[in-house]
Amino acid sequence: MKKTFLLASLLLILIVILALKQENTPSWTRYQRDYFTEQISKLQVQLGTINDSTKKNQLQQELASYQTRKPEIINLVLPNGKVERCKTCHIGIEEISNSHPSNTFGCAVCHGGNPLSLDKTTAHAQMYGGGHPGSLDVASLSCGGTGANGVACHTGNHEQAKNEVDLVKTSIMSTKAGELSVVRMMFGFDKTKDVPGLTKGQVGFLYPNPLQGRPNEKDFQQNCLSQCHQSGGDIPTPIATKNPHPEVTQGKVQAESKAIQGNGCEVCHVLTNPTHTYIGADTTMKSSNIGRGKVHSLTTQIPYTQCNQCHNQGNHDPLKMSFAIRSDMTKVVNDWKAGDTNWLDRLKDYYLPGEIFAQCEVSLDCIDCHTRQDVMGDNKLYTSQYDAVHLQCQDCHGTKEKLPQTKIIKDTNDLAFEEQITNSKFPELKIGNEILMTAKGEELPFTRHQGNDWVQSSRVTGKTFKIPLVYGSKCQQSLMEQGADSCHKCHNRSASHP
Ligand code: HEC
Ligand code: HEC
Ligand code: HEC
Ligand code: HEC
Ligand code: HEC
Ligand code: HEC
Ligand code: HEC
Known part of the structure; x- marks a missing residue:
């Protein structure tokens, strides 16, 4: 009897100690352990496929270092002396690009937040644009900010072409001025293609009374103006079929697109996969939502599939004010998923079925033709695509x-x-x-x-x-x-x- 009592008390003490320990284990140790475990299994797979003995040795050493590694706080010390600890949790995050190395740029210059904090909520407070620092409403603070070396980034330069943050806000892809002007003229509100009251950086969706209160105004705003613009517009994603609650009604895709938006700079510069999911090595992002780039990486090598998140996805009907996704979308998405779009895939997927083109309009990518000013604007507020395109x-x-x-x-x-x-x-x-x-x-x-x-x-x-x-x-x-x-x-x- 005495013995069992002693044993039970011991057990109780043990449980309490364990529970206390759990409470004191900061969450970042878990993210780091997850990261080590993932690296270990990746290396083990790699080891199984390699014969070269020096390479094998190297991998084995790497493996051993992960197996014995203990979680620790990661202090990133920037050239200006400031310390950032974001990587303590985000240990696996990829380098964003060669021109923004993390050991000189850090994280907060683009993301904001509180880089000394090791508490998720505090660290993320006042982050620019949540997970999307290039969103046009915050891009002046992030991409348009000042680097650790005191140099102005993508705004405030003498050369206009380098002020992308200001230019992109004027682009017709951000304002949707082309769509506004065509429809307003069609309904007889304007005699010319000027859009009265249009301002730089304005979201098409917020243009007041685009159809002056007509019954179909709401549909115009919801199904046309809210879609595909780069200032947070919904992207008509083909993965709506995977949504457990698809509100696909009469060919309109609305539901899933709520989660996937055109976020300013990253809608072009951070490549996405067809499911818009993150597949990189940052273990904090494991349970993350859709609506992300594939990995944490900026690029200027933008393939046509990236542009076609918005372009060539389907047809707008300006009378019914509805959007119908292209009929062969499943094939288009499957080709994209397969990764390597060959010539025959490109022929069929590049443009909407029925469209006509010369060979180069498919063998080349969109940005092999469309110039910097075509894609990022030239500081003029165009109201028609025809005027905005510089290339011939x-x-x-x-x-x-x-x-x-x-x-x-x-x-x-x-x-x-x-x-x-x-x-x-x-x-x-x-x-x-x-x-x-x-x-x-x-x-x-x-x-x-x-x-x-x-x-x-x-x-x-x-x-x-x-x-x-x-x-x-x-x-x-x-x-x-x-x-x-x-x-x-x-x-x-x-x-x-x-
Ligand atoms: C040059 C600017 C820049 C720097 C520097 C930068 N990021 Fe990012 N980061 C971005 C952009 C742009 C995105 C949005 C990607 C998207 O839309 O999917 C992003 C997204 C993220 C995400 C969400 C996952 C993802 O890839 O979408 C995490 C987490 C993140 N960054 C952490 C960090 C950390 C930690 C650092 C510092 C080591 C850092 N970032 C440095 C620009 C930057
Ligand atoms: C205590 C751990 C922790 C720290 C410290 C931390 N993060 Fe995070 N972060 C997370 C986790 C976990 C997520 C996944 C989303 C979630 O659970 O809220 C995340 C998500 C993000 C995202 C995507 C957010 C979104 O809503 O899409 C970005 C961007 C990001 N972190 C940047 C940073 C930056 C920049 C810092 C430093 C200023 C930082 N984080 C510090 C744990 C941390
Ligand atoms: C977030 C959605 C979106 C993405 C991504 C996108 N576009 Fe656009 N683009 C639009 C919309 C919407 C219009 C038409 C706006 C209007 O008529 O009001 C447009 C218009 C254009 C035009 C004609 C007007 C102009 O500015 O020259 C060109 C050319 C163009 N896009 C090329 C591209 C290229 C190249 C890419 C990829 C690098 C791309 N777009 C990515 C939404 C997008
Ligand atoms: C519609 C797609 C699109 C959007 C949105 C976009 N870019 Fe670009 N960007 C491009 C393309 C294409 C290039 C390569 C163009 C070139 O240099 O002719 C480029 C090039 C760049 C370059 C490198 C300079 C160069 O010529 O190589 C920088 C810097 C840049 N963009 C910054 C930004 C910033 C900042 C934003 C957001 C305010 C942004 N971009 C939004 C398509 C886009
Ligand atoms: C940025 C340069 C560039 C622009 C702009 C351009 N092309 Fe081409 N074009 C090429 C290249 C490169 C080839 C060779 C393509 C190949 O070998 O696949 C080509 C080939 C062609 C050919 C011969 C192949 C065929 O289709 O029979 C024709 C015709 C043609 N282009 C018409 C056009 C038309 C029409 C436009 C305007 C819509 C245009 N091009 C715009 C670069 C360009
Ligand atoms: C071979 C070069 C070439 C390629 C590749 C190309 N374009 Fe174009 N694009 C042009 C030219 C030239 C014009 C101007 C057409 C004219 O003369 O009216 C144009 C016009 C446009 C317009 C204005 C509206 C229209 O249809 O005239 C949009 C939008 C557009 N392109 C988007 C794209 C997108 C998105 C891609 C990739 C999916 C792409 N282009 C690929 C050369 C090209
Ligand atoms: C009335 C018909 C017609 C029109 C319109 C036309 N082309 Fe052509 N094009 C031809 C013929 C025919 C050839 C010679 C094809 C051959 O040699 O096989 C040709 C050849 C070409 C070539 C050279 C192809 C090569 O392989 O050497 C280019 C480039 C070209 N055209 C571009 C254009 C552009 C750009 C336009 C519009 C401004 C245009 N064409 C309008 C009929 C036309």
């Missing part, structure tokens, strides 16, 4: 009478060098190289005059293409009809007639 077919191909416009690089401060810094696939640019210039004066720095040929390197894949010139060819174009629609009368490939 003749910028690369010339006409029957003219070769395309060119420029010889003479100065190392030339804007053309800018992209070389951020893009590893970029063809090396040297003083004396001859590149193409658009009629509107923008450089196409990824083109080169090589011997008698013009060669273009894809900014996304690095693949090279020879640009055929119209001058001296058998092309039957008319000099006066240089718009893409005119070219497509003859150069009329489509998914069904490639």
Whole structure:
């Protein structure tokens, strides 16, 4: 009897001690242990596939170091002496990019928050834009902030082209001014395509009384204006079918898109997968929601699939004020999931079924053609896509009478060098190289005059293409009809007639 009592008391004490210990174990130790466990199993898998003995040795040492590693507070000391501890929990987070190394930039410069705190709630208080620091409503603080070295980042520079934070807010992709002006003219509210009262950075959805109180105004706001803009617009995601509560009514997809939004800079610069889920090594993000980039990584190599989160997803009906997702969406998503979209996939997936294009409009990626000002704006508030697009077919191909416009690089401060810094696939640019210039004066720095040929390197894949010139060819174009629609009368490939 006495013995059992003693045993029971001992057990009780043990339980209390364990419980107390649990309480005192800070959560960051758990995230770190999870991270070590994950690294260990990854290394074990890797070891099973490797034969090279030096490599094997190296991996075994790495493995041993994780097996004995104890969680500890991670103090990131920045060049200005400030200390940040975010990585104590976010131990596995990827480096965001080569031009923003974490040991000089830290985390708070982009994210805000309280970098000394080891408590989740306090650490995250006043973070810019939650998990999306590039959202246009906070981008002036994050991307437009001042670096640890005191240098202004993506705003406040002498050169306008480097103030992306200000430019993007004027882009028609942020304001949806094109959609507003077309529909308002169609209903007779405006005689010209000007949109009265449109302001920079304004979200299309918040434009007051777009249809002056007509019964279909609400549908216009909900199904058209709220979608696909870069200032927090819903993205018409194809994964709505996976949603346990899909509110898909009459071809309208509304439900899941609540969670997935176009968040300013990252909607282009942080690549996503079709499920919009994070698959990186940060163990705190394991149970995270959808609506994230694939990994913590910024890029300027933006493939067409990223642009097509918004573009070519379906059709807006301006009379019914509804959006219908394209009928072959399942195939499009499956090809994207498979990872490697080949030529036949591209032919079918790139544009909506039935659309007509020339070969280059599919073999190249969107950003191999569309210039910096086309995608990030030029500080003017355009109200039609036609005015906003700077690029023309003749910028690369010339006409029957003219070769395309060119420029010889003479100065190392030339804007053309800018992209070389951020893009590893970029063809090396040297003083004396001859590149193409658009009629509107923008450089196409990824083109080169090589011997008698013009060669273009894809900014996304690095693949090279020879640009055929119209001058001296058998092309039957008319000099006066240089718009893409005119070219497509003859150069009329489509998914069904490639
Ligand atoms: C150059 C700016 C920049 C820096 C520096 C930066 N981040 Fe981020 N971070 C971003 C952007 C942009 C996103 C949004 C990605 C998205 O939309 O999926 C992000 C997202 C995240 C996420 C959510 C997971 C994800 O990838 O979506 C975490 C966690 C995070 N950052 C932690 C950190 C930590 C910790 C540091 C410091 C070691 C850091 N970040 C440094 C820009 C930055
Ligand atoms: C005590 C641990 C802890 C610390 C310290 C911490 N975080 Fe987090 N963080 C988390 C966890 C856990 C999540 C996952 C989301 C959640 O559970 O709220 C997260 C999520 C995030 C996200 C995504 C948020 C979202 O809503 O999508 C970002 C961005 C982020 N953290 C950045 C930071 C930055 C920057 C710091 C430093 C200033 C920091 N974190 C410090 C634990 C921490
Ligand atoms: C968040 C959604 C979204 C993403 C992502 C997106 N776009 Fe757009 N884009 C739009 C919308 C919406 C319009 C039309 C706005 C209007 O007419 O009011 C547009 C218009 C355009 C235009 C014509 C107007 C202009 O500014 O030149 C081009 C070109 C364009 N997008 C290219 C791209 C490229 C290239 C990418 C990828 C790098 C991309 N878009 C990614 C939503 C998006
Ligand atoms: C619609 C897609 C899109 C959005 C949104 C976008 N960018 Fe870009 N960005 C691009 C493309 C494409 C390039 C490469 C363009 C080039 O250099 O001609 C680029 C290049 C850049 C560069 C590198 C300079 C260079 O030329 O390589 C910086 C810096 C940049 N963007 C910052 C931003 C910031 C900050 C935001 C948010 C305020 C933003 N971008 C939003 C598409 C986008
Ligand atoms: C071979 C170069 C090329 C490629 C690749 C390309 N575009 Fe274009 N795009 C153009 C040209 C040139 C125009 C101007 C057309 C004209 O003359 O009217 C244009 C016009 C546009 C417009 C304005 C509306 C319209 O249809 O005329 C949008 C939006 C657009 N492109 C988006 C995209 C997106 C998104 C991608 C990738 C999915 C893409 N483009 C790929 C060359 C290209
Ligand atoms: C940024 C430069 C660039 C722009 C802008 C451009 N192209 Fe091309 N074009 C190319 C390249 C590169 C090739 C070779 C493509 C290949 O080999 O797949 C090409 C090939 C072609 C060809 C010959 C192949 C075929 O389709 O039979 C035609 C025709 C053509 N382009 C028409 C157009 C039209 C129409 C436009 C405007 C909508 C346009 N291009 C805009 C670069 C461009
Ligand atoms: C009336 C029909 C017609 C129209 C309109 C037309 N083309 Fe052509 N194009 C042709 C024919 C035919 C060829 C010669 C094809 C061949 O040699 O196989 C050609 C050749 C070309 C080539 C050279 C292809 C090569 O492989 O050498 C380019 C580039 C081109 N066209 C671009 C354009 C552009 C850009 C436009 C619009 C401004 C345009 N074309 C409008 C009929 C047309």
